[in-house]
Amino acid sequence: MTTLLDAVREGRMDDIRPLLARLDRGGRKAALDELKALRKEARGWSWGERTRVRKAILVAGAGCHTGAAGCATWLGARDMRDWVHSPYPWVLEVLGDREPDWLADVARRLAARAVESDAEYRLVEELARRAGCPLPLSDGMVRTWAERVDGARWQRGAEKPLIDLLRADARLDVLVPHLLTLPELPSVVAWVDSHSPAGSWPAALTGLVAEGLLDRAALLDSCTARLLRGGKPTDLRFCLLVVRGLEPTSEEEAARVADWMAMAADGPSPVAGHAQEVLARLDAQGALSVRQLAEVSGAVLFRTEKKLVRAQLIHLGKVLRRDPSAAEELLPVLADVFGHPDTDAQERALKLAARALPAVSPEAREEAARAASLLAPLHREAARAVFGDLLEDEPEAAYEEVLPPPPAPRPLGAPPGSVAELTEEVTAVLLRSDREEDVPAFERALDGLVRYARTDREELVGALESALAGQWWASEGEDEIEWRMSRNHDGMSVVVAALLGRVSRRSVHDGQARRTGEGRCCHSALNGILYARLWEAAAEMWSGRLPYLLATPTWHTGAIDAGELVERLRGYRALGVAAGPVDFAQALLRVRRTDASEAAQQASALGTEEGDRLAEWLRADEPVAAVVPRHVDTDVEVGRDWLRQTVVKARRALLTTRENPLVRQKFPRPFHWLGSAHSPRNQSCYCWIAESPQWVATLPEDGEALAAWLLPSVAASVHEERGTTWLLPALAETGGPAAGAIHLALAYGLGARHAEDRLAAVDALLVLAARGRLDTGRLGGELAVLIEQGSVKPNRLADAARTAAETGAYGTVLSFLVPVLPALLAREKAPRGLSDLLAVAAECAERSGPPETGAVPGLAETAARGGTTQLVRQAIRLETACRAATG
Incomplete structure (x- = not known):
């Protein structure tokens, strides 16, 4: 057994079979226990050494197993299946003395597991051949078979007819029916080249039916069932082609x-x-x-x-x-x-x-x-x-605009009441992905860690050690953890790892010094503020100095009540505790500054430096960054044609922001980007994923500045980008004025390319209207600029407007559509989608009454053109609605 383990450690594959032959049943069982320990040990080795030894472990373990179930589990384990060069030929060697029934059982069990590669398929196929049993079928086996067939079409540089390859397969009559039961068809099967549809799978299958090699009724039933069940568009197209081909x-x-x-x-x-x-x-x-x-x-x-x-x-x-x-x-x-x-x-x-x-x-x-x-x-x-x-005459009821109730601020609630409750909340936050991040849950957990690190440190450490044993940083070495966290940032893991001693004080100190906030774009700047908060909180895990955090929001938006922040500072003064610089700066950005004169007086009366700064901030009541009220038309790259090596550019209307000396002079360095002047012309952004729920919570009272900085991302929604309007509903809930930046961002969102992005913009539109912050004239003006510029297409705007109107906001929709129509009606050639816009406007006017601005310029001329086109019909409809209401 010792000699076998030495051969495994050295990766001597050819020596394994003769060494196994010397072991009896008991010896193989003992060797298997050692191999399991070695397998676990190898997980911490370097990649090259781990791969070489794992192959030998796989082969030796397969030979040591005496039961088919255990052998199949061993061979199919996830950590034993990542191969550059397959070890399965040696596996077949060590299993060469097994009985056919035993081999057949292993083959069936392996097929039932996920077969994802050609090597795994060939292993099952060879086991079945040696056992003399039919090839066991499973989703993985059939999917891999289809990929193998497609790969065989292109061997030696020449394309072979697909129907010939399928015709030569003796198991065709069982493989194809199983293929059509897969939850999703393999891409090589579902994809059909429009230039050569005769070489596609649908054409091949219908051809085989004509030859009598496939059952016609079964194929028709399978494809009809998939069409009935629904699925991916490519799968449904495949089935439609088969059904039509069968005639x-x-x-x-x-x-x-x-x-x-x-x-x-x-x-x-x-x-x-x-x-x-x-x-x-x-x-x-x-x-x-x-x-x-x-x-x-x-x-x-x-x-x-x-x-x-x-x-x-x-x-x-x-x-x-x-x-x-x-x-x-x-x-x-x-x-x-x-x-x-x-x-x-x-x-x-x-x-x-x-x-x-x-x-x-x-x-x-x-x-x-x-x-x-x-x-x-x-x-x-x-x-x-x-x-x-x-037809009964019914008196028309007076029109009443239907808007959703304004969203009420949701309080964060009391801090976690026990270590157990905090542990549960921290665990939930760490298990969420970035896209699922819940700002209130994050802030409660972060504040709770600071609180209990001061009062119940030992109990908290014990609870988190047990609950978070599965986190990647719980088992890695300290150097690896510090290297990854210093570069990738794993959110709250930085704070928890510091509490549990997985990160050194030196690394935390370096992390605090490294995060300067001098990013190239607003995304990196806003992320830098969050990182600075996390490193500062990580440093407090050792000191246990702070009783709580100042920047914990009062409401779900991220905003803090001014009176509550004063009380928190009063608590700090009573304990003789100085505020964390980054924490206090974030608290200032979050505090509500409107109607806060009484809170400013109370802050001044504290007699502390933080109290004086808070009072000054509240009395100034100025935005973090003032938005310049003019458009900046700039050319931006929106796509690249790699075939022709040309760049596709478009013009966008963006905004700039002014410098705020107070932020640059009195706030910590991570916040200095916010206080600088910014123009879209001098910003470069290389962020792969430009979204984080934390951004709005960083500046919950300065929605205009956020909207101006994030406009390039939102504007990308009118081209190919998907999911860039996610923040518009949150921006609609921010404090401060809703002026040019928010309305321009909303205009881009209403004209987004993808329906789900337009839906987010509609949500934001209704929230602004419900809060009384929507300026429909301004929004219509922004939309007119973007349509004239070619950024927003009328048909997409019509779809968003129709969605908003159907909620009952007919008057609101009509009032921002009216400023858009005159320029479009004046064009010599009507743009695509104008008739749709007129139809939505007409529907709104019929229900809510004519626009307050009166007649729409150019509408009467369009209605008088004559003919039965949709453009003329809808123009007549809108003009009739306006005339009937005024008459």
Whole structure:
């Protein structure tokens, strides 16, 4: 056994098999115990040495296991599977004397684990071959098989036909059905080159069906089931291509009517569109009952996709012409469309309802007439012509704007009441990712660490040692921990590691000195302030000097009540404790300065340096950085065409900030960037991830400055960047004025490329409006500038405006859309999306009344052009709404 372990430590793979042959069952069991200890020991070695020895450990351990289950677990362990050169040929050697049933059991168990590489696939395949059993199937095995097949297409520089490779596989009839049951199809399978679709997997599979090598019904059922279940767009496209390639017969389509109906109702647009086509064919063939048609039509007409709704209404028109007796069941479906947000759909449904009325019962007529009250005002006259006296005149209720209640500040609450409670909160904070970071939870935990490090240090250390044993820094060497923390910053881990003695005093001192706050961009500057706070708190873990932190927020936004900060300073004075410089500076940035004259007097009466500085800060009541009220148009790089080696640039409207001498003179160095003058022209940002919930909490009372500094990131949302408007709702809750910077950032967000980014901007818009801080004229002016500049596209703005209006904020939306329209209407060629903007404005005017500014310049001329284009129709609609209200 000793000789075997020496060979393993030295990585002598060829010596392992003969040495194992000398050991009996007891010897192998004893050797396995030693190998397990060596495996654990090797985890702390350098990468090269660990990899070489791990291979030998894997091979020897496989040979020492006498049970199939234990051997499979050993071979499939996560820490034993990262190989540059596979050790599996030696594994097969040491298992060469095992019985076929034993090998088959190992193969099945390994296949059931995650098979992620070609080497693992070949190991299972060879074990199954030696055992004489069928290849065991699992998701990992089938996924790897598909990747192997695709890789074989490109051997020796020439592409082989995929259908030939699949045709030659004897296990095709079991592998393909399992492939289609995977939660997600492998990318090599789902991807289809539009230039050569004949060489894709869908084309190959349908070709094999034609040759009789695959079961047609099973393939059709599998793909239909995936379409019904939903999934990634690429997976659904794959299934659609297969279904279309199979060209199902009328009988096959009719047998799956329920599936097509469900897809048309709830499937993604491409899937719903295909199902709609199939159902239309079945209906034309008489394979769809009127009741089924009514059921699926009700679901499709409820959808928002105009193309699907229009197609379904056209089909219903054909049905009514073909079979007038169907009107009784179809009229209620058409009446439901009267409440559809698309006014064109309303108009089409009204015309079809007029065609259906003569063939229906009086009860059905009355029901449809009641639904006509949902029609947009521009269709009311047409509805009266259709329904006559059945249409009741209802007095119009006075319009009332619906806005969400203003968000109320949520207090942080009392500090943790015990070491156990604090330990739970600290653990929760450390387990969160940066994107999930909760500012109130972070601040409570940080303040709690400072409090209990002073009063219950030993109990706190014991509790955290046990709770955080799984953290990476709990088992690494001190040098490795200090090196990583000095460069990467693991958030609160710096403070906890210092408390538990994992970081030296020298490293904490160096960390405090290194974080100067002189970043190139606001992201690094704001992060630098947080890092400086953490290193300062880490230093206090040894001293136990501070009773609590001054900068702990009062509310969830990060703001501190001025009176509460005065009380905290009074507590410091009673204990004779000096404030931490960084902690006190952060507290000043967070304190509410409005209506704080009484707090300023109380601070002056403390007779301490900190009290005097607080009083001076409150009385000045000036922003940390004043925003210059003018645009800076600057060219910025928004993309690069690597094929042509050209840079794509765009012009953006950004803002600058003035210098604040008070911050640079009296605040610690990490805060000096905030007090400097900044222009987008002289800033360079190389941050990979430009987001942190801590940024807004750093300056909760200076939303304008934050918005000005973060404008380049927010502006990127109108191009390819995703997720850069996340902070807009938080900015809407900040204190201080909401002027040019916040409104310009909001304008960029409303025109963002991605729908989820526009949704964040809509949330911010409603919060500002609810708090009475939204200047709709200013917002409209900013949007007009960005549209003229080409940064914001009218169709994206229309989508965001429609979303906001549908919450009930019709008057608010109309008031910021009106300043946008004149310049667009004056263009010789109408920009894409202008008709959508007019439609939203018309909807708002019909509900809330005309704009306060009166007629919209250029609207009458556009409405007078004539024709039936959407632009003219919506211009007439908006002009009619304005004229009707004023008349």
